[in-house]
Amino acid sequence: MPLPFPFSAIVGQEEMKQALLIAAVEPAIGGVMVFGDRGTGKSTAVRALAALLPAMEAVIGCPYNCAPDDSSDACRTSLDQLGKARKKTHKVPVPVVDLPLGATEDRVVGALDLEKALAQGSKAFEPGLLARANRGFLYVDEVNLLEDHLVDLLIDVAASGENVVEREGLSIRHPARFVLVGSGNPEEGELRPQLLDRFGLSVEVSTPTDLQARISVVRRRDAFERDRAAFIEQWKPVDDKVRRRIVAARKRLPDVQVPDAVLERAAELCLALGTDGLRGELTLMRAARALAALDGDAVVGDAHLKRVASPSLRHRLRRNPLDDAGSTTRVERAVSQLFGA
């Protein structure tokens, strides 16, 4: 695999970078959906993030990269099977798994190991992409072009956190908790509302229009293509700083306080916008907390809430045919009404 473009060398696109960092700190956020024009560095950012994440501890030999101290139900099956190897762990890179278009269902959920079945006549389970993505990221480029039956599958697994395989005489369940990262261009097909709802954050990226930024993009890409290793080396200190920031934020996250006043604000905001269900408030609160952790703050304040309001809520608004304004504008309007004055 070719070396990825460094995360910190991506010009602009602050909202997307912030959302990805929040997801890296707080996986419970439920995924990031990136909408945008062609050629705005959507895929680049996700692959760059993969290279940035600190390695994680996992049980040796576990096909699902289970954490040694994880005692949730879904994991026990895999841990029991491992028996003695239970305590042995090693560091593995956080998986960032691509779900390519044209993938077949058997490779996504896992299926009978064809090789063993054909050669030895034995029945063995071969884990699929969902298994590999456990504890990491599952990236779907052009998610709006994904086949419907795969979308159904993703919706189900993303909600339950486990993958249940009932096919070809196999009956297996294994943990599949991952951060779903989708990218897509709304011009090329709408996204099913059910799937959209699974994404905690949704960000919109656009091609930079500022001449200086545009020139930087082309220059950096030219330098990167010319000598990838040197370019990455050059940006390593900045990337390392981001990595340290993620590690520190993860450590700080459990201790970040969310005052009642902020929760109230979040509820008021959701009420004003009429978002469906409680997921909006929950996401808003989690995102604000993760952002506070990233910023090194001990307490969540209004400022954090304001910065995550658009990505947390803009895809949860009901479409109102009588309101021409885009969802971003509507969120911003509600925010300024609530916080302003």
Added chain:
Amino acid sequence: MRADAADQARARDAVSAAALLAVDPQTLGGAAIRALAGPVRDQWLALVRGWLPADRPWRRMPLNIADGRLLGGLDLSATLAAGRPIAERGLLAEADGGVLLLAMAERLSAGTVARLSAVLDDGELRLARDGIAATVPARLAVIALDEGIEADEGLAAPLLDRLAFRLELDGLRRLDPEAGGFDAASIAAARARLAQVELPDAVITALTATAGMLGIASLRAVWLATRAARAAAALDGRDRVSEVDGTMAARLVLAPRATRLPSAEPPPESAEPPPPSEQDDSPPADPPPPPPENGPDSDEDAPPIDLDPMLQEVLLAAATAAIPPGLLAQLKAGAQAGKARASGKSGALQKAAARGRPSGSRRGEPRAGQRLALIDTLRAAAPWQRLRRQERLMRGMAATASAPKVLVRREDFHVARLEQRRETTTVFIVDASGSSALNRLAEAKGAIELLLADCYVRRDRVAVIGFRGTTAELLLPPTRSLVRAKRSLAGLPGGGGTPLATALDAAIELADAIRRRGETPGLVLLTDGRANIGRDGKPGRMQAEADASAAAKRLAASGHATLFVDTSPRPQPGAARLAGEMRAVYLPLPFADARALSTAVKAVSPSGRKQG
């Protein structure tokens, strides 16, 4: 003659593009050739092929290629023979290092376009199919043969964006391969030199600024232009990109992408947001991002626009001069160029569930045109092989050489489930004449907005034809965008005669066009049915009604599903008769509101459901 000079320039550009592509095919992505099959197109392709090294693969992709062939998968015969899974290379992997030719590229489906785009971006193919997971190299160039004729047929935008060159070859008689003085040897030399060619900042800056002034939003265009400039320098035997190379890149890469003409006095920072042509369907974009966080080499970004305005002017002039004449006319007319050909459409008509994209399989025997899902059948059979073999032995059948390698039984059979999404376009034909009470117009607008409001669930599109006075006018081409629909409906005036026949003709034409694109049209006619303007535009009730009746019969013959909503306060027998003639569902709606109308339309319109 001027036309001749323009044609000559076009032919020269085509030859230059072929040479540049041959120098650096993978980085430049490829070319989109808009031309019908013909000697010039063949000549151009032969030129590129001749200039590439002989060992580079050159593959042609048929239009309706299956995923198994395109991406690769399990090679069934080899797998069965060997008794272990053997992967089959797909066309994309086979074309690694060479060129993939797309036939009839204007009809590629969105799914195929996305697969190709991913490969062009990554230079490798991620495969997860049929029990095989692999990443295989696929660094290739794509030459898309776009045979679209109408303005709305064309290569899909995501693919078009990734290909450096766009050439129109129609109307040229022949190319002169000697024009640029290139030959295979000089191109091979350029390829060897390419890695050491330097790209000065001034050229990057000038190309970026030029793209901004031509209203090119995509940064990939600028990137491809810089690559083309490098190839041009290498071709010229230089180690540094100069003004000449930049000029050529601006002509070949930027000019065909222009969406507006540069303003008369371009201020250096006029890279204002592009026209919202591409963002109609999306909510307004965010305000521009804050300036980039400076990295370790922030000095690289430090000088503001340091380019000499001369260079920029030269590039801009070159690009402007090379904007194709058709595009130029469009730009001058203020039309949004490129919008019309924004999407490639697969032209297949909806048939039974015997075609479409595979969506899993289910147990069952193949009959009535269903396809056997071979892999799944084998999968189902695989675990039982050992048992079945033992059974055979026990029943006294010796394991001779003639025994089949794989024992497949009836209960293993799986059939493929196919599905094809069918888009529905509802065409509203709205009577805006004086006789049709103007208040009905508001209802029609309301109904359309309500339909659009939930069309993201239904994946439907809406078009509107308005008729009044002597003409029928397409007010809203098929769209899914609420904003656009509202904008065009707001401008619909009322008053004048009722040219019903003309309106029906326009509706049939539009519905036929929609059907040709593989979508299903549904017509909703809102009128009181009192025609008083004939086809020739002359008033006269008798002739007008005869014409309307003839047009209605034509509509019936065309077989489009139609809903006739009689909007007159007292429903007329004449309208009912007319509805009968067009075999429409007749719905008198004297007191309806927008919501009732929307419900009626939903009930009647052919809903684009999937077929399982």
